[in-house]
Amino acid sequence: MSLVGSVQVDLAVHLGSTEMPVHQLLRMGRGAVIELESAKNEIFTLFANDMPVAKGEVMVEGERIRLRVVEMLHKPPEMR
Numbered sequence: 001m002s003l004v005g006s007v008q009v010d011l012a013v014h015l016g017s018t019e020m021p022v023h024q025l026l027r028m029g030r031g032a033v034i035e036l037e038s039a040k041n042e043i044f045t046l047f048a049n050d051m052p053v054a055k056g057e058v059m060v061e062g063e064r065i066r067l068r069v070v071e072m073l074h075k076p077p078e079m080r
Contacts, residue, residue: 012047013067015058043070051075 016036028034046054046069056069 009048010050013044014047015044016042
C-alpha cells in the first residue's frame with residue numbers, strides 16, 4: 001500500500017443550521033428530518049481535519065444529494 005493510501009482524513013461539510021429546544025431534539029427518533037435554514041444553491045465550505053479546504057455547492061438530483069467543489073482554498077502562509 002502506498003503512503004497516501006494510509007492517511008486518514010476526516011471530511012465535514014456545514015450545510016446549514018437551525019435552532020430547536022433540547023427537549024424537541026431528545027424526542028426525535030431514527031429517520032427524523034431537521035429543516036435547515038439554508039438556500040438550495042447556497043455555497044458550502046468543505047473541511048478536512050477541521051481546516052477549510054474548498055468551497056462548493058449542493059446539487060439535488062432526484063433523491064440524491066451531490067456536493068460539487070467550485071473553488072479550492074489555499075492554506076495560510078503560517079500553515080504551509
